[in-house]
């Protein structure tokens with residue numbers, strides 16, 4: 001009993017220190033909150049910069065040739081209509097007798113100039129990144145469509161990141177093989193690593209879209 005009473009005042013010391021720290025922090029509260037807001041702002045700014053890098057890849061020929069708004073794929077850096085009157089078909093896989101995979105194998109066939117990749121077919125119309133006149137859609141429009149799970153195949157941020165990291169048709173763009181004349185197809189404007197890093201940065205910033 002007696003020992004306890006003597007110890008009691010000592011117990012106040014940590015409490016007192018704690019209170020002083022708390023008061024000190026509260027006094028700086030406004031400043032702390034102010035810093036937080038500007039950190040969030042820069043994060044969104046950085047996210048928007050990262051998005052523009054992503055957009056530059058999405059709208060480059062190797063990607064956008066499959067993300068058309070019309071009933072046919074495109075080919076080449078000038079994104080001209082696919083030869084042989086190839087058409088989209090009900091599931092983007094062509095039509096019987098002229099299906100994509102009757103020509104496009106799972107790997108590039110460099111001797112014949114036919115590019116290849118697993119399950120080669122057109123992206124659905126909800127994932128189009130250009131208009132009927134083959135002009136790339138504005139950055140803000142593509143961005144909003146990419147984050148819209150009703151349009152993007154139900155992908156959340158992590159699934160989008162995984163798609164950019166691993167999807168064979170995405171990876172193909174960085175290994176697009178040779179054209180019929182034997183020259184290499186051109187690559188997207190970023191390396192695959194930089195593209196994935198930009199996607200990660202954009203997702204961490206909350207997937208902001210330009211207005």
Ligand code: HEC
Pocket residue numbers: 061062063065066073074075076077082084086087088089092093094095098099100101102103104112113114115120121122179180185
């Ligand atoms: C008759 C064979 C054939 C069929 C069928 C076919 N393709 Fe192709 N495709 C080719 C050849 C050959 C090339 C290469 C042309 C070139 O590089 O000039 C090509 C190129 C492409 C490219 C261009 C790659 C690039 O970025 O330049 C895309 C995209 C493509 N095909 C998509 C499709 C889709 C989608 C289908 C089905 C709806 C399909 N193709 C059906 C033979 C075919």
Ligand code: HEC
Pocket residue numbers: 057058062063064066067092120121122123124126127145146151152153155160163164169170171172173188
């Ligand atoms: C050979 C055709 C083809 C090429 C080339 C291609 N895609 Fe796609 N893409 C598709 C198809 C098909 C889907 C739909 C996938 C599904 O439903 O499983 C798709 C879906 C996507 C999606 C899902 C979300 C959305 O709203 O579009 C993203 C993101 C995407 N592609 C990115 C890319 C990028 C980046 C590249 C180039 C580096 C690329 N694609 C090249 C055919 C292609």
